[in-house]
Amino acid sequence: MSATEATRARPSWWRRRRTREAGLAALFLAPSVVVFGAFFFYPIGRIVYLGFFQQNQTRTRQRWVGTEQYVEVLTGDEFREGLSITVRYVLYTVPAGLVLGVLLAVAANRRLRGIKIFHTIFASTVATSVAVASIVWLVLINPTVGYLEVDWLRDPDRALFGVALSSIWQNLGLTFIIVLAGLQAIPEEINEAATVDGMSPTRRFFTVTLPMLSPTLLFLVVVLTVFAFQAFAQIDILTNGGPAGSTETLVFKIFQQQQGGAVGEGSVMAVGLFVITFLVALGQFLLLERRVHYGSDRA
Amino acid sequence: MSGVTFDQVTKRFGDVVAVDSMSLEIRDQEFMVLLGPSGCGKSTALRMIAGLETVSEGELRIGDTTVNDVEAKDRDIAMVFQSYALYPHMTVRDNVEVPLKTRSYDVDGDRRKLRKPERADRVAEAARILGLSDLLDRKPGALSGGQRQRVALARAIVRRPEVFLMDEPLSNLDAKLRAQTRVELVELHRQLRTTIIYVTHDQVEAMTMADRIAVMEAGRLQQVGAPRDVYARPANLFVARFIGSPPMNTVDGRVRVDGGRAHVEVGDGRLDVGPRTGVADGDAVVVGIRPEHLRIAEDGVTAHVRAIEWLGHERHVYCDVAGTPVIVRDTDPGEDHAAPGTDVRVQAAPDTVHLFDPSTTERID
Ligand SMILES: Nc1ncnc2c1ncn2[C@@H]1O[C@H](COP(=O)(O)OP(=O)(O)O)[C@@H](O)[C@H]1O
Ligand SMILES: [Mg+2]
Numbered sequence: 001m002s003a004t005e006a007t008r009a010r011p012s013w014w015r016r017r018r019t020r021e022a023g024l025a026a027l028f029l030a031p032s033v034v035v036f037g038a039f040f041f042y043p044i045g046r047i048v049y050l051g052f053f054q055q056n057q058t059r060t061r062q063r064w065v066g067t068e069q070y071v072e073v074l075t076g077d078e079f080r081e082g083l084s085i086t087v088r089y090v091l092y093t094v095p096a097g098l099v100l101g102v103l104l105a106v107a108a109n110r111r112l113r114g115i116k117i118f119h120t121i122f123a124s125t126v127a128t129s130v131a132v133a134s135i136v137w138l139v140l141i142n143p144t145v146g147y148l149e150v151d152w153l154r155d156p157d158r159a160l161f162g163v164a165l166s167s168i169w170q171n172l173g174l175t176f177i178i179v180l181a182g183l184q185a186i187p188e189e190i191n192e193a194a195t196v197d198g199m200s201p202t203r204r205f206f207t208v209t210l211p212m213l214s215p216t217l218l219f220l221v222v223v224l225t226v227f228a229f230q231a232f233a234q235i236d237i238l239t240n241g242g243p244a245g246s247t248e249t250l251v252f253k254i255f256q257q258q259q260g261g262a263v264g265e266g267s268v269m270a271v272g273l274f275v276i277t278f279l280v281a282l283g284q285f286l287l288l289e290r291r292v293h294y295g296s297d298r299a
Numbered sequence: 300m301s302g303v304t305f306d307q308v309t310k311r312f313g314d315v316v317a318v319d320s321m322s323l324e325i326r327d328q329e330f331m332v333l334l335g336p337s338g339c340g341k342s343t344a345l346r347m348i349a350g351l352e353t354v355s356e357g358e359l360r361i362g363d364t365t366v367n368d369v370e371a372k373d374r375d376i377a378m379v380f381q382s383y384a385l386y387p388h389m390t391v392r393d394n395v396e397v398p399l400k401t402r403s404y405d406v407d408g409d410r411r412k413l414r415k416p417e418r419a420d421r422v423a424e425a426a427r428i429l430g431l432s433d434l435l436d437r438k439p440g441a442l443s444g445g446q447r448q449r450v451a452l453a454r455a456i457v458r459r460p461e462v463f464l465m466d467e468p469l470s471n472l473d474a475k476l477r478a479q480t481r482v483e484l485v486e487l488h489r490q491l492r493t494t495i496i497y498v499t500h501d502q503v504e505a506m507t508m509a510d511r512i513a514v515m516e517a518g519r520l521q522q523v524g525a526p527r528d529v530y531a532r533p534a535n536l537f538v539a540r541f542i543g544s545p546p547m548n549t550v551d552g553r554v555r556v557d558g559g560r561a562h563v564e565v566g567d568g569r570l571d572v573g574p575r576t577g578v579a580d581g582d583a584v585v586v587g588i589r590p591e592h593l594r595i596a597e598d599g600v601t602a603h604v605r606a607i608e609w610l611g612h613e614r615h616v617y618c619d620v621a622g623t624p625v626i627v628r629d630t631d632p633g634e635d636h637a638a639p640g641t642d643v644r645v646q647a648a649p650d651t652v653h654l655f656d657p658s659t660t661e662r663i664d
Contacts, residue, residue, distance in 0.1 A: 199401050
């Protein structure tokens with residue numbers, strides 16, 4: 001019996017039910033289709049589309065320039081410079097933020113009286129907006145009134161590093177909470193078994209804790225990387241892209257171009273950033289996932 | 300190999316006294332079972348031997364060494380946990396190999412770390428003993444409960460430690476596998492000739508596997524002895540009621556001594572208890588008789604039958620004696636007229652009647 005015959009052989013109620021199920025499926029999908037459509041697919045499509053046009057200063061008219069603008073912008077110095085600054089910013093913030101978060105969580109993951117107070121303090125940046133945290137940071141490292149007498153934000157060689165430090169600190173709360181949750185999901189008996197098996201705390205950390213934490217760490221690597229690619233508010237507040245454009249990440253350049261009326265060029269950069277972020281996150285998943293252990297010992 | 304000694308060991312968690320001044324000598328190569336209801340302090344006692352809990356007071360020795368201040372990782376013990384606590388990201392082979400990598404071992408009088416081929420040999424040997432040879436490359440997630448349990452045992456025996464500690468290792472297995480593993484553990488013990496200290500709340504496990512049982516209650520040691528002795532001569536009412544299934548019947552009675560023989564009056568009848576030295580005429584006692592030692596007879600104590608359970612090879616007759624529930628376990632039910640709602644008389648041989656002091660709950664001989 002061929003496939004078409006099989007289909008034909010099915011009774012009519014079966015086909016009716018299939019139609020009804022398809023309708024039901026569409027109904028369940030509708031909310032996410034609407035939300036993703038309105039806030040994700042439409043804007044992306046719109047930006048890709050805008051990239052084919054050049055606008056005049058007042059944005060009253062636009063002219064079709066086709067793929068030419070894509071080639072020009074994506075191979076141009078501006079984009080390369082922005083990308084290089086962005087990548088440096090990612091490299092400054094992600095590994096350091098992750099290591100610090102893990103250290104802090106390991107240090108705070110013990111049964112001590114009053115440890116909850118420290119949990120709250122360490123996690124507190126989660127509840128602080130980027131703007132507020134950046135202002136606090138600005139005051140902290142202000143050369144005249146701050147505690148740290150450094151002038152990093154006004155030194156082109158150090159400004160990005162200064163912004164990165166602030167971001168590491170701002171993300172630490174989130175990293176801390178997630179790693180702590182990951183640590184607490186490791187059954188206590190496994191840690192005890194490791195001790196009885198003769199592992200020193202250091203050895204246990206590397207042979208038991210880290211591998212069992214790997215799904216959490218993979219998640220954080222991806223999330224922190226995406227955060228870093230998208231960082232804007234802290235740069236805007238702390239350095240406004242300066243000094244001498246040394247903190248102009250891609251996002252910041254996109255923003256500036258939109259402000260300056262170069263909607264088309266900004267859109268191309270935005271598409272470029274989107275594709276790069278997407279590929280990096282995907283790459284991290286594919287590369288790291290093989291080393292991640294998701295299994296569970298519990299039946 | 301060596302024994303373990305508790306010398307007046309106490310463990311407190313804040314105000315909770317988990318183990319109360321416990322003194323117990325566990326002999327070299329002995330299979331010792333710590334038995335007691337949940338929360339009685341068995342695990343805490345075991346974990347102090349492992350070094351996972353500190354000792355609040357008293358002295359704990361492994362062999363001749365006081366280990367109060369020896370870190371867990373430096374004690375020569377292996378432990379099997381209730382959840383097995385396998386490393387989920389490692390293969391069975393790697394799980395079993397872990398203790399070999401972390402410690403130094405005596406090899407031909409030389410104390411050193413094992414080389415890779417030596418480790419592989421020992422892992423293979425442990426896997427062979429526990430029938431895991433075909434599973435070495437799997438991860439714990441791909442094993443059944445029984446197989447995981449074996450991996451946990453393999454990880455323990457691969458070290459050839461002085462002492463094995465096991466905390467309810469069978470409780471996650473189904474009934475059939477549990478019965479099978481009990482037998483295998485006894486064989487393993489015979490093969491390895493190592494001290495095993497085994498914690499359980501299951502008296503069947505204790506009775507079937509132990510060389511000696513240490514019965515605990517509320518942090519206190521109640522009785523230590525061979526399964527037979529603990530069963531035949533329970534030291535107090537707690538042990539009497541805790542060991543045995545169905546449990547020992549206990550009813551209030553009063554002693555009557557006449558002409559060198561003692562009787563106890565229970566309800567409207569009396570039971571001959573033979574010659575006893577520890578009681579005087581008129582003493583109030585708690586009378587304990589195991590269900591299998593009671594029989595329905597012509598004379599004795601009146602029992603009101605409430606229900607009868609047939610189990611095929613035996614029957615349990617549930618009665619009331621002087622207002623107290625009593626079970627008669629009848630392995631050879633002959634012709635009698637026991638029927639729910641009727642009164643019968645129950646009787647027991649004098650040497651099967653246990654007497655306990657109602658105020659101290661201690662055994663009286
Ligand atoms: N880490 C702990 N903190 C506080 N109390 C504990 C701790 N561990 C055990 N206890 C208490 O000590 C008593 C004995 O516990 P445990 O040794 O686990 O009993 P068992 O193993 O016999 O069921 C219980 O009352 C338990 O609540
Ligand atoms: Mg326990």
